[in-house]
Amino acid sequence: MKKNKLVMIMAILLVAITLVGAIAVVVILKVTGEDKEKELTIDEVLEASVDIPQMTANLASNDFIRISFKIQTDSVKAKEELEKRDFQVKNIIILELSEKTAEDLKGKEGQQKLENDLKTKISEIMQEGKVEHVYITESLLQ
Known part of the structure; x- marks a missing residue:
């Protein structure tokens, strides 16, 4: 048993x-x-990305910068929303740049910090998705 x-x-x-x-x-x-x-494939990335054309902004150090971006979202719906929020995105970019000095934006670390700051701020206003990455596509600091 x-x-x-x-x-x-x-x-x-x-x-x-x-x-x-x-x-x-x-x-x-x-x-x-x-x-x-x-x-994602590059085609999928491009399909969910928005171009922000060249902008000029004054920096806190009395310098100015000409800069453009490509913002990658997590979906096509998020891209469409971001295109509609174009004016809000530009406002966020100008406000962020106005707090930076030329020294803040020099070098790889400064530019990556700007990309990350913008990613966070822009994602906060999104309702249909989020920002995956912000790419600086052109930059001229004067």
Whole structure:
């Protein structure tokens, strides 16, 4: 009797361990598979991107900058919304630049900080999606 109980308990534990292992494998494959799906082609990136034409803004250091951007959104709907919010985006850009000095914008780190600041601020006004990346496409600091 004790032997049968012991065999039954071992069989139940073996089945339970197998099920947990199978679930873990499925979850791991699903999570790693999603990362590969998120990689967009250049055509998909362009389809969800908005060009901000060259703008001129005064900096806090009494210098000025001529700059243009390409803003990548997470969907075509977000792109359409961003195109409608063009005036708000330009306002955000001008306000952000007006607080920067020429020194703040020099070099790779300064430009990346500006891109990240704009990404955050523009995403805050979005309702249909979010900004994935802000690219500086042209910059002339004078």
